[in-house]
Amino acid sequence: MGRWSTAARTPLGLTAAVLAGSVLGLAVLAPVVWGTSADAVDTGSILSPPSGEHWAGTDNLGRDILARTLVATRLSVLLALAATAIAVLAGLVLGTAPFLLGRRLGRVVTAAVNIAVAFPGLLLALFFATIFGVGATGAVFAIGLAGAPAFARLTQTLVAGVAARDYVAAARVAGVGRLRVLLRHVLPNISEPLVVNATVGTGAALLSFAGLSFLGLGVQQPGYDWGRLLYDGIGAIYVNPAAALTPGAAVLVAGLAFNLVGETVAKALGVGGVARRPGRAPRAVPGLAPVAADEAPRAVGDDLVLDVRDLEVTVPGARGPVRPVRGVTFSVRRGEALGVVGESGSGKSLTALAVSRLAGDLARVEAGRLTLLGTDLTEADGRAHRRLLGTSLAMVFQDPTTSFNPTRRVGAQLAEGARHHQGLGRAEALARAVDRLGAVRIPEPERRARQYPHEFSGGMRQRAMIGMGLMGSPSLVVADEPTTALDVTVQQQVLDLLADVRAADDVALVLISHDVAVVRSVCDRVVVMYAGRIVEDLPAASLDDDARHPYTRALVAAVPDMDTDLEAALPVIPGTPADPGALPPGCAYAPRCPLASARCVEEDPSLVSDDTGHRVACWHADGPAEAATTAAPGEVGVP
Amino acid sequence: MASTGLLARAGSRDMLPAARPWAGFAVRRLGRLLVSLWVLVTASFLMIHLIPGDPVRAALGPTAPTELVEAKRRALGLDEPLPVQYADFLRGLVTGDLGTSLVSQLPVSQVVAQRLPATLVLAGLAFVLAVTVAVPLGVAVGVLTRRGHGRRTELAFTTTSVVLGTIPDFLFGVALVYVFGVGLGWLPVAGASGASAYVLPVLALAVGPAAVLSRIIRVEMVGVVEADYVRTARAKRLPDRTVYLGHALPNALTASLTLAGIILSSMVAGTVLVENVFAWPGLGSTIVQSIVSKDYPMVQAVVLVYGLGVLVVNTLVDVALALLDPRSLIREA
Numbered sequence: 001m002g003r004w005s006t007a008a009r010t011p012l013g014l015t016a017a018v019l020a021g022s023v024l025g026l027a028v029l030a031p032v033v034w035g036t037s038a039d040a041v042d043t044g045s046i047l048s049p050p051s052g053e054h055w056a057g058t059d060n061l062g063r064d065i066l067a068r069t070l071v072a073t074r075l076s077v078l079l080a081l082a083a084t085a086i087a088v089l090a091g092l093v094l095g096t097a098p099f100l101l102g103r104r105l106g107r108v109v110t111a112a113v114n115i116a117v118a119f120p121g122l123l124l125a126l127f128f129a130t131i132f133g134v135g136a137t138g139a140v141f142a143i144g145l146a147g148a149p150a151f152a153r154l155t156q157t158l159v160a161g162v163a164a165r166d167y168v169a170a171a172r173v174a175g176v177g178r179l180r181v182l183l184r185h186v187l188p189n190i191s192e193p194l195v196v197n198a199t200v201g202t203g204a205a206l207l208s209f210a211g212l213s214f215l216g217l218g219v220q221q222p223g224y225d226w227g228r229l230l231y232d233g234i235g236a237i238y239v240n241p242a243a244a245l246t247p248g249a250a251v252l253v254a255g256l257a258f259n260l261v262g263e264t265v266a267k268a269l270g271v272g273g274v275a276r277r278p279g280r281a282p283r284a285v286p287g288l289a290p291v292a293a294d295e296a297p298r299a300v301g302d303d304l305v306l307d308v309r310d311l312e313v314t315v316p317g318a319r320g321p322v323r324p325v326r327g328v329t330f331s332v333r334r335g336e337a338l339g340v341v342g343e344s345g346s347g348k349s350l351t352a353l354a355v356s357r358l359a360g361d362l363a364r365v366e367a368g369r370l371t372l373l374g375t376d377l378t379e380a381d382g383r384a385h386r387r388l389l390g391t392s393l394a395m396v397f398q399d400p401t402t403s404f405n406p407t408r409r410v411g412a413q414l415a416e417g418a419r420h421h422q423g424l425g426r427a428e429a430l431a432r433a434v435d436r437l438g439a440v441r442i443p444e445p446e447r448r449a450r451q452y453p454h455e456f457s458g459g460m461r462q463r464a465m466i467g468m469g470l471m472g473s474p475s476l477v478v479a480d481e482p483t484t485a486l487d488v489t490v491q492q493q494v495l496d497l498l499a500d501v502r503a504a505d506d507v508a509l510v511l512i513s514h515d516v517a518v519v520r521s522v523c524d525r526v527v528v529m530y531a532g533r534i535v536e537d538l539p540a541a542s543l544d545d546d547a548r549h550p551y552t553r554a555l556v557a558a559v560p561d562m563d564t565d566l567e568a569a570l571p572v573i574p575g576t577p578a579d580p581g582a583l584p585p586g587c588a589y590a591p592r593c594p595l596a597s598a599r600c601v602e603e604d605p606s607l608v609s610d611d612t613g614h615r616v617a618c619w620h621a622d623g624p625a626e627a628a629t630t631a632a633p634g635e636v637g638v639p
Numbered sequence: 640m641a642s643t644g645l646l647a648r649a650g651s652r653d654m655l656p657a658a659r660p661w662a663g664f665a666v667r668r669l670g671r672l673l674v675s676l677w678v679l680v681t682a683s684f685l686m687i688h689l690i691p692g693d694p695v696r697a698a699l700g701p702t703a704p705t706e707l708v709e710a711k712r713r714a715l716g717l718d719e720p721l722p723v724q725y726a727d728f729l730r731g732l733v734t735g736d737l738g739t740s741l742v743s744q745l746p747v748s749q750v751v752a753q754r755l756p757a758t759l760v761l762a763g764l765a766f767v768l769a770v771t772v773a774v775p776l777g778v779a780v781g782v783l784t785r786r787g788h789g790r791r792t793e794l795a796f797t798t799t800s801v802v803l804g805t806i807p808d809f810l811f812g813v814a815l816v817y818v819f820g821v822g823l824g825w826l827p828v829a830g831a832s833g834a835s836a837y838v839l840p841v842l843a844l845a846v847g848p849a850a851v852l853s854r855i856i857r858v859e860m861v862g863v864v865e866a867d868y869v870r871t872a873r874a875k876r877l878p879d880r881t882v883y884l885g886h887a888l889p890n891a892l893t894a895s896l897t898l899a900g901i902i903l904s905s906m907v908a909g910t911v912l913v914e915n916v917f918a919w920p921g922l923g924s925t926i927v928q929s930i931v932s933k934d935y936p937m938v939q940a941v942v943l944v945y946g947l948g949v950l951v952v953n954t955l956v957d958v959a960l961a962l963l964d965p966r967s968l969i970r971e972a
Binding site (some may be wrong): 111112115118119120121122123126127129130131133134207210211214215216217230234237238241244245248251252255256259316356358361362386387389390395397399402403404405406407408413416417420421452454465468 | 674675678682683686689690691697786787788805806807809810813814816817820821822866867868870871872873874875876877878881885886889890893904905907908909911912915916926927930931935938942945946949950953963964965966
């Protein structure tokens with residue numbers, strides 16, 4: 001019951017409760033309190049406008065409009081409830097029929113419901129009103145039956161969902177009859193969404209009833225509901241507008257009350273669809289702002305493609321800003337392949353997006369230096385910048401299935417950038433797209449270019465994505481987990497293709513991956529990231545015997561190779577990756593590190609380079625490597 | 640069914656020529672349209688037979704002489720066996736003979752032809768207005784309120800659109816009559832004489848659906864701008880305009896279309912109420928009068944026309960969906 005009181009305390013729940021309470025209260029009390037005055041004929045003041053005596057004026061017999069509107073609450077609500085009851089009942093019968101009747105007959109019912117549900121409720125109501133005749137009873141049946149198909153459809157969907165579950169199947173196998181299974185196992189499990197929709201349906205029935213009575217097809221004189229009062233009032237709208245507006249307002253308030261109650265109930269029950277999204281994260285100032293570099297810039301060679309110094313990325317979090325990338329410095333030379341490895345959450349993908357200026361406008365990106373081919377990317381986002389990024393930097397994303405726009409042809413998606421940045425015409429750009437698809441070894445590129453992404457296989461899509469990057473003349477390819485979403489059989493194809501692209505035109509490659517084996521096979525140099533920092537930067541060839549950071553060694557040890565003992569459990573790194581929202585003062589890896597000492601816990605080691613350019617951030621980097629390698633497998637043995 | 644074969648071939652991907660999925664789609668969609676049409680025609684035929692008691696007696700009243708009732712029954716063909724009546728009904732539909740009104744004695748087809756244009760114009764204008772307002776509005780607010788942006792805009796927009804979407808069209812019509820007709824006296828509130836007479840009925844019919852539709856499009860837009868393919872479009876460094884309108888919008892529309900179809904087809908029926916608020920000389924006034932006066936042939940014909948309108952709208956929505964999202968061509972309906 002806790003969730004009910006919680007729901008009732010929200011502004012929405014409170015409004016709903018107050019409105020619905022007033023409507024129901026009026027339905028009970030109004031005929032008792034104002035019943036007499038509502039029927040009191042006053043020939044002295046016929047069709048009079050609002051006055052002190054009659055707040056909403058009078059009708060053509062001098063009866064008080066306000067009293068009549070209040071009294072009409074009972075009939076209006078009762079009729080709406082009756083119609084909803086019919087809709088729910090008929091909907092349940094139709095909706096559970098497929099389950100009870102078996103496949104063949106069930107299909108007929110489903111098809112009939114599907115056809116009926118395509119017609120608007122009002123049209124169905126008019127159809128049934130003709131059959132049942134004009135009047136309140138006929139209208140109740142008309143609106144009830146008109147609402148049945150929608151309810152039947154909902155029930156069908158819900159029943160089908162529950163019927164597929166194991167416990168229902170088990171009950172069926174155990175020989176329990178269909179009806180019994182339905183009543184015992186299926187209906188109780190779908191009752192919550194049904195209740196929500198019945199509540200919302202009552203509001204809809206109330207509005208429909210007002211509509212039908214307003215058309216003169218519902219309640220007939222001398223009876224009156226809100227719709228009937230509206231029907232009588234609209235004729236006199238020039239004489240006394242309040243005669244139409246008062247019942248109109250009543251309809252609106254009551255309809256809203258039922259809708260709000262439905263939404264509140266939905267929220268309390270956690271039924272999807274109606275509930276809104278959770279609160280938004282606080283907004284960060286977007287854009288790039290340079291921060292002071294605490295390190296003297298290294299000599300910049302002509303062949304430097306990407307140079308990143310002290311990159312920091314701050315994103316809004318649930319409890320204030322979080323910094324998942326904290327001072328990352330690296331550079332990539334022409335033709336060089338740099339691997340960036342680390343567990344998920346290490347900040348490697350965000351680093352890639354930030355240097356590519358795709359981190360989104362919620363992320364605040366700061367860098368002491370961020371240049372692509374010597375051009376400063378921290379400056380304003382001008383057209384020249386966009387062209388440079390659009391033609392010199394190629395991105396390859398993780399999931400090629402979601403990274404292509406499903407509504408556009410592959411060729412057009414490739415051609416688009418070239419048309420924009422290189423000023424190519426439609427035909428020229430498309431010809432180049434076909435050429436590039438051929439270059440990434442897609443067979444029949446002309447035909448393929450005319451196809452949509454869903455007609456491609458996963459590996460083909462990723463190759464097309466690489467082809468998209470080759471539309472310009474890229475100096476740098478940033479590939480973020482390019483093989484993770486692919487079948488093992490096509491992973492190697494994509495990696496080979498990236499290697500070829502790199503070799504053919506001296507293109508630099510930044511390959512982000514959690515897979516040390518992939519990085520080792522493709523890259524010259526490897527940057528290891530942990531908790532938003534680079535913890536080691538070393539040649540790929542040194543991974544096996546010269547890794548100095550315990551984390552790097554643990555990553556390498558976790559990769560099985562030909563010599564791995566198949567009987568023994570694979571080594572894993574104990575503990576969980578650091579939470580960028582709650583980092584310790586010392587080394588972020590210390591809580592998981594077998595070599596951690598008091599100093600590691602207190603002081604964060606900085607990234608220090610030796611003569612060969614091998615960088616490492618660890619207090620124990622110069623210490624006994626043997627101890628670490630022997631300690632690591634022992635520590636990491638059991639998952 | 641013939642469509643299953645085509646579908647199976649369309650399903651085997653990689654090797655399909657571009658024309659095939661369309662053929663499969665056309666066959667399936669046409670099949671569904673024909674079945675729905677048959678159900679609609681049969682339901683409107685059966686309507687008169689489902690009425691409890693004798694419909695002719697009910698129409699002519701308890702005081703009408705028995706001979707007159709019998710004559711009328713014969714004239715309507717109600718004394719024939721049901722299958723014969725059904726065949727006659729279908730033949731009449733094909734030849735455009737919808738029977739004779741019990742009240743005015745005019746051919747039903749003549750009345751429909753005379754009243755239909757006013758309803759079509761009203762519904763058409765409201766339809767166009769709702770879409771042309773809802774799509775740009777939903778897209779613009781969607782972009783403004785994308786993740787982490789414009790919380791106040793979102794709250795204001797959502798509140799306004801929920802309130803406007805909750806008001807039933809006929810109540811909105813009454814409010815418009817009060818404000819612009821009675822209060823300000825700017826616009827005519829009854830009849831269809833002159834262009835200014837269209838303003839209020841079209842508004843009454845279009846505002847609610849436009850509010851609901853723009854809200855749906857906004858929600859879809861907010862979701863779609865987070866999609867991977869939008870990031871891909873950004874990676875191509877296309878201008879924001881191209882990213883939003885060229886890449887996000889078609890996908891947001893695709894996702895909104897199914898609900899949009901329901902909203903738009905409910906506008907067809909919505910004309911009935913709005914026409915009665917504004918004394919519009921269309922089919923909406925006709926059907927209500929005919930139901931009240933038990934003029935069954937007339938009701939049958941108007942129900943058929945409305946139903947047909949709904950089927951046309953639903954089919955157009957499916958075609959639009961197929962044009963926007965080629966995946967829907969091979970998706971089982």
